[in-house]
Amino acid sequence: MTLELSAVRGTTPSGTSLLSIRGLARRFGSRDVVRSLDLTLAPGERVAFWGPNGSGKSTVLRCVAGTLIPSEGEVRVCGHEAGSLEARALVGASLSQERSFDMRLTGHGNLLFFARLRFANDRRAAKEVAAVEEELELQAIAAERVNRASSGMIQQIALARALLGDPALVLLDEPTRSLDAEARNRLWDALHRRERTAVLIATHLEDDVSRCDSRVDFPT
Amino acid sequence: MTAVSTFPRRAPRWRVVRTLVAREYASKRTYRLAFILDLLFGIANLFVYYFISRTLGAGDNADLGDAPTYFAFALVGIAITNVIGAASTGLAYRIREEQFTGTLEALLIQPVTLGEVSIGLAGYPFLFSMGRAALYILIGGGVLGVSFAGASWLGFCVMLFCSALAFGSLGIILGGIILVVKRGEALVGVAMYTLGILGGAFFPISALPSWLEAIASVLPTHFAFQGLRSAIFLGEDWAMVALALLAFAAVAMPLASYFFRRAVDHTRRAGTLNQY
Numbered sequence: 275m276t277l278e279l280s281a282v283r284g285t286t287p288s289g290t291s292l293l294s295i296r297g298l299a300r301r302f303g304s305r306d307v308v309r310s311l312d313l314t315l316a317p318g319e320r321v322a323f324w325g326p327n328g329s330g331k332s333t334v335l336r337c338v339a340g341t342l343i344p345s346e347g348e349v350r351v352c353g354h355e356a357g358s359l360e361a362r363a364l365v366g367a368s369l370s371q372e373r374s375f376d377m378r379l380t381g382h383g384n385l386l387f388f389a390r391l392r393f394a395n396d397r398r399a400a401k402e403v404a405a406v407e408e409e410l411e412l413q414a415i416a417a418e419r420v421n422r423a424s425s426g427m428i429q430q431i432a433l434a435r436a437l438l439g440d441p442a443l444v445l446l447d448e449p450t451r452s453l454d455a456e457a458r459n460r461l462w463d464a465l466h467r468r469e470r471t472a473v474l475i476a477t478h479l480e481d482d483v484s485r486c487d488s489r490v491d492f493p494t
Numbered sequence: 495m496t497a498v499s500t501f502p503r504r505a506p507r508w509r510v511v512r513t514l515v516a517r518e519y520a521s522k523r524t525y526r527l528a529f530i531l532d533l534l535f536g537i538a539n540l541f542v543y544y545f546i547s548r549t550l551g552a553g554d555n556a557d558l559g560d561a562p563t564y565f566a567f568a569l570v571g572i573a574i575t576n577v578i579g580a581a582s583t584g585l586a587y588r589i590r591e592e593q594f595t596g597t598l599e600a601l602l603i604q605p606v607t608l609g610e611v612s613i614g615l616a617g618y619p620f621l622f623s624m625g626r627a628a629l630y631i632l633i634g635g636g637v638l639g640v641s642f643a644g645a646s647w648l649g650f651c652v653m654l655f656c657s658a659l660a661f662g663s664l665g666i667i668l669g670g671i672i673l674v675v676k677r678g679e680a681l682v683g684v685a686m687y688t689l690g691i692l693g694g695a696f697f698p699i700s701a702l703p704s705w706l707e708a709i710a711s712v713l714p715t716h717f718a719f720q721g722l723r724s725a726i727f728l729g730e731d732w733a734m735v736a737l738a739l740l741a742f743a744a745v746a747m748p749l750a751s752y753f754f755r756r757a758v759d760h761t762r763r764a765g766t767l768n769q770y
Contacts, residue, residue, distance in 0.1 A: 302765060336765075339603050343762045357762070363504055363605035370768055373596025376517060378524040383517075390513040391505055391604045435600075 292317050292472050293338065293443055297347035300333050307333050310347070313490065315472045317442065320465070322483040323476040325492025331476035332369070335445045338474065339367045351443060363392070366441035368432040368449050381416035381423065381431040382407070388435050406434045409467075410460050426452040433461055440468055446475040450482055504605045514614025515621065518588070522618070533626065536576070540630055543568040543696075544638050557700040559720060560727040562641065569634040570723050571695035573627035577620070577654065578718060579686050581661035584619035585612055585669035586682045593676065593770040602767065608755055612666055620658065631726075642726055649725035649732040656739040657718040663746035664714075670750075670757030676770060689715045714742055 293315035300308040308330040315321060323331040336342040337349050340357020349356035351364050375384045382403065389399035407416050412434055415427045423431070429452050436444050444465070450458045462485050465473055475482055483489050505513070522529060547565035561567035592598035592615070601611065634640040668685075672678050692699070692706070693715025699707050710716055721735030761767045 333765075341599050341602060341762060341767045342765050343759070359504075359605050359607065362603060365603070367603050369603070370596055370599065373768075374600035375595075376521050376597060377595065378521045379517070383520060387513060387517045388600075388604065391510055391601075391606055393505060396509075 291315065291350075292319075292352060293474070294350045294353075295334075295338070295347070296349075298334065298337060298344050298349060299346035300330065300337060300342065301345045308337075315443070315474070317470045317472055319488075320473040320475070320486040322486040322489045323474065323492060324478075324483055324489050326494050329492035329494060331492050332447050335367070335369060335447050335474060335476055338443075339365060339369065339445055341369075364442045365445060366436040366438060366443070367445040368429075368436040369445065369447045374432060375420045375428065377421035378419065380419050381412070381427070381434075384420060384431065385416065385434055385438070389438050392439055402438050403434075406437050409464055410434050410437075410457075424452075426454065426457065429453060430457055430461075433464075437464060437468075440471060442470070443472045443474070444468075446473065446477075448476055448478065450477065450479055507607070507610055510606050510610040511614040511617055514611070515617035518615075518618035522622075533629070536572075536626055536630065537633065540569065540572060540633060540638070543572065557698045559694075559698065560723050560731075562727065565638065566634070566640045566727065567698070567723070568696055569630065569638075569640055570726060571690075571719060573630040573634075574654075574657070574719060574722050575690045575695045576623040576630075577627050578657060578661050578690065578715060580619040580623035581616070581658045582665040582689075583668060583682050583686050584623075585616040585665045586672040587679065588615040588619065589669050589672050590676075590679055590770075593672075596768060596770075599768040602758070608758060609751065612669065612751075612754060616662065616665055616669075620662075624654075644729045645726045646729035646732065649729065649736075650722060652736050653718070653721045653725050653732050653739075656736045656743065657722070659743035660714055660718070660739040660746065663743055663750040666747075666750035666754045670754040673754075673757045674760055676766075689713060692716075694719045714739065 291314045293313070295311055295313040298308055298311040298313075299306065307328075311334060313321070323334065325331055333342060337344050338351070338356050340362055343357070351361040354360040354364070375381075376387070379387070385403045385407070386399060389403050390396060393399040393402060407413050410430060410433065412430055415423065415430055416434075418427065420428060420431070429449065433446070433449055436446065436449075449461065453461065458481070465471065465485075473486070475486065477483060544565050547563060547568065550564070558564060558567045561570065589598065592601065606614075631642075635642050668678075668682050672682065690696075692702070692710040693713045694710065695715070699710040699716060702710055717735050717738055721732045721739070724730065724735070725732040758767075
């Protein structure tokens, strides 16, 4: 697969692309999941990954997040190698939403935990969590212990985590799968308010694709 | 390609570690019964050794090092086995838990270093074991009549610190192994239990067959138990042991950190970071 998307909204202040993927290939054993992907993303640009299960959408997101090392090619976030400390500080991600929280803590407790790993002090972390909970109308959901929350509720907490601190790039893996229409609108409203935030979203829903600037088709 | 200078300010190292420890404490606190039973079992274990010691009256002819009675010998062994066990297996068990709950990937996406993650994950079990060891020693001294009149508490603390460093490096290696092979808890448990037993946690190594005693006498656990007993019962003869453990840690820690980094890279390359 060779895809080239042009930066439509400029570059970062230094002229570097926000996200640059060059010749990305990823194999699992003898299976080529992603063959050769080129993609450039500018601040504020939204790209939907579209394709059937197993076509490599999540694999690309994980390569950008740095939890997978590409078999070939390179991925850079603001010029930093994907997975480096610098790149991770610029990325907010919602990948395996339902298996990514401490089930014994509340949603709020989990959000505070992740915020404290990111921000320089506790007050800032608490402020960021309160702001994102208010924006996504999550106060009631976040008060529940995660093991008592539904899939849709956990998914919303995962989205809130990805948006903590307005990261430059947000990676979302099927973020609206279990959401009702209202929650889906709240998510997209929150993303649209962040005009400089670039978004990579893997999805099966036409509605999500229609809210993005471009679509990358992943073949079977 | 030149990197842009948009790296946001991140949380200080100590706060990342504190946050990881605090989360584990908050999570464990929700299992109140298990928490209490765990402590009660440890205390009951202490009494078992107390009554064994009284029944057998052991110690007259046994080589108990600096300990005045067999129970005093076992008390330190039990208390310190907890601490050494937590330092050497705490990270491995915590990584296994994070693999099961799926939080390991979510954690490693955050802007945190592997050093912060290692110390932070191992931190709670280690601190809990320290608290438990202190409780055992208080009960031993306050209720069960063990005398610590000659103790050098400074020496004891220094020995604990050096032991934690030395066994922490082993713990990082075991954490790396668990990260890669996943189901290695049994191996980790058996290895550490054997090291504890052979190192002289519950009986003097002179009770072992001579060939096994020769092996036991060079184990780092043996040095740790010996130094800690010297510090707490004699108040001296611990400094050289502390230095030996420190030297061991100075060599082992960088190797362990390198090994752990390679283990993480292996899972990123294999795509198994979010698997269990």
